[in-house]
């Protein structure tokens with residue numbers, strides 16, 4: 001209910017921004033509409049993250065497992081982020097080991113969201129070089145590795161970044177934006 005109340009007005013704002021975009025605008029107006037669109041997208045991401053986190057923290061939250069192919073989730077996420085990586089001039093590659101499990105019992109939407117947060121971070125925090133996503137087998141389990149040639153995470157910060165609203169340091173928000181919710185959602189949704 002709350003999610004509906006919060007998202008509906010924003011959807012209408014975003015719809016109107018799209019309509020504005022198709023009307024005759026001078027250069028200044030186009031730029032203002034572009035900035036409005038960017039801020040609205042960002043606000044939607046923040047609202048979705050906050051709603052997810054509050055869902056996780058409520059007792060009603062349950063994972064909804066099904067049989068999924070993790071390779072399909074990797075392909076979906078990599079395709080979604082390919083254009084952003086291309087614009088930044090970095091390579092985004094995936095590799096699936098021959099013996100990687102091709103069927104797992106997981107909540108498919110949550111699995112994709114975790115992947116999206118991890119690979120999205122790798123692309124976001126990498127200015128040059130590459131991001132690699134690898135699926136392999138570790139005993140009976142699936143192992144997912146995301147590595148990048150970006151700014152890295154210092155030992156101290158590794159203990160903190162899985163907490164809600166926490167980023168490695170104060171300069172991250174200024175340089176890269178974000179709210180520090182992605183990793184805490186990943187952690188909470190992991191089985």
Ligand SMILES: Nc1ncnc2c1ncn2[C@@H]1O[C@H](COP(=O)(O)OP(=O)(O)O)[C@@H](O)[C@H]1O
Pocket residue numbers: 117121122123125148150151152153161166167168169172177178179180181182183184
């Ligand atoms: N691939 C990465 N490279 C460097 N730092 C990272 C990476 N992934 C996460 N971090 C650090 O962990 C913090 C928390 O990540 P996250 O919860 O996704 O928040 P956000 O992306 O909104 O900053 C980031 O702000 C950043 O400091």
Ligand SMILES: [Mg+2]
Pocket residue numbers: 117120121178182183
């Ligand atoms: Mg993130």
